[in-house]
Every structure is written in structure tokens, then in C-alpha cells.
Amino acid sequence: MPKIDYFFATLSPYVYIAGTRLEEIAAKHGAEIVYKPMDVMALFPRSGGQLPKDRHPSRLEYRRQEMRRQAKKAGLPLNPRPAFWPTNGAPAAYAIINAQRAGGGDMGRLVHAITRACWAEEKDIAVEEVIRAALEEAGFDPGLAESNMMGAADEYAQNLEEAVQRGVFGSPFYITDTDERFWGQDRLSDLDLHLSGQL
Numbered sequence: 001m002p003k004i005d006y007f008f009a010t011l012s013p014y015v016y017i018a019g020t021r022l023e024e025i026a027a028k029h030g031a032e033i034v035y036k037p038m039d040v041m042a043l044f045p046r047s048g049g050q051l052p053k054d055r056h057p058s059r060l061e062y063r064r065q066e067m068r069r070q071a072k073k074a075g076l077p078l079n080p081r082p083a084f085w086p087t088n089g090a091p092a093a094y095a096i097i098n099a100q101r102a103g104g105g106d107m108g109r110l111v112h113a114i115t116r117a118c119w120a121e122e123k124d125i126a127v128e129e130v131i132r133a134a135l136e137e138a139g140f141d142p143g144l145a146e147s148n149m150m151g152a153a154d155e156y157a158q159n160l161e162e163a164v165q166r167g168v169f170g171s172p173f174y175i176t177d178t179d180e181r182f183w184g185q186d187r188l189s190d191l192d193l194h195l196s197g198q199l
Helices: 013-018 021-029 040-046 057-074 090-102 107-119 128-137 149-165 185-195
Strands: 003-008 032-037 173-176 181-183
Touching (some): 003 021, 003 149, 013 107, 013 185, 021 032, 021 185, 032 090, 032 107, 032 149, 040 149, 090 149, 107 128, 173 185
Antiparallel strands (some): 003 173, 173 181
């Protein structure tokens, strides 16, 4: 069975814009997805990138335009300047880690619900009630929002270290079990072609 290690940040607009396309591609090819939420703000300076606040205005303007275009292509509403961004993405990441361990729900739907809350619903994804609602929507126990915090925090930190070691430099980032790397939701079609043996 093919495996896709999915490195992503709960704060990333492009994770939201990806929707559940990764899960659809994985299902098509019988691939397993391992969800690895990480702190992308901590990743940037360790992988040659810059924090958004430190980028040149021309890069920031291009980012805003690209977000609008990509969201429109995906048929998703998006506020390019949400009320609660940046915020603390760790609590939502901990819930995702706990949900993956617990099983029984829809992981793709969970990640999308959390990112949608930030980028389309003007909600603070650091707030427990928002995280609990996303867990419930995706078929998980809402109590996962506040359980196993130490273990989830450890895994969250480990995901960042693994990301640095494996050449991840942005979010979303997909790595196959043959070490083929794909950066960005706009490369999902290439991932699909690769899993089909065409790339």
C-alpha cells in the first residue's frame, strides 16, 4: 500500500484551499495518509524561508492574489485577511494528532473543518469550542480537544524536526514512501499522476 506523509500547518490557507482532494487521491490509489501537523512559522527560518511579516510587500501582494485565485478555482469562500490570523495553531494540531491516534472519524474532514473555521468562518482555531465543533463534525469525540496534551505536544514538536530533516519547507507538503516530494495544494494533480505511474 502506498503511503503519503502529509506535513501541514493548521494556520495555512493553502491547506484549507486543498479541501479534501488529498483524501480523494489517496482513496483512488489505495494509499495511506499519515497526518503530520507542524509549526510552519518555526519551520520557515530553519528551511530558508521568511515569516510572512518579514516578506517583501510585492511577495505579500502576490500571495493575496494567488490565494484569491486558488480559492476561486477550488470553489471555496476565503477571507484573505481573517480576523483570527495569525493565532496559536498548536491546540488544533494537538486535536488532529489525538484524532489520528483515536481513529473512528474522517481525518480529511477534520483538517478541512479546522482550516475552514479560520479562513472562511472568522473563528479562532485556538479556542477549544471551535476545535471541539470541528472534531464533532468529522465524527470524532470532542473530548480529544483537551486530552493527551503532553503526548500530542511531543509529537507536534517531533513532526517539525522530521519535517526539517526530510526537506520540508512549506505547507502543505506531501512526501511519498519513495521520497517523491510535492509542495503546495496546486501540486496535488502531480501527486495523483505520480501515484498513477505517469510521473
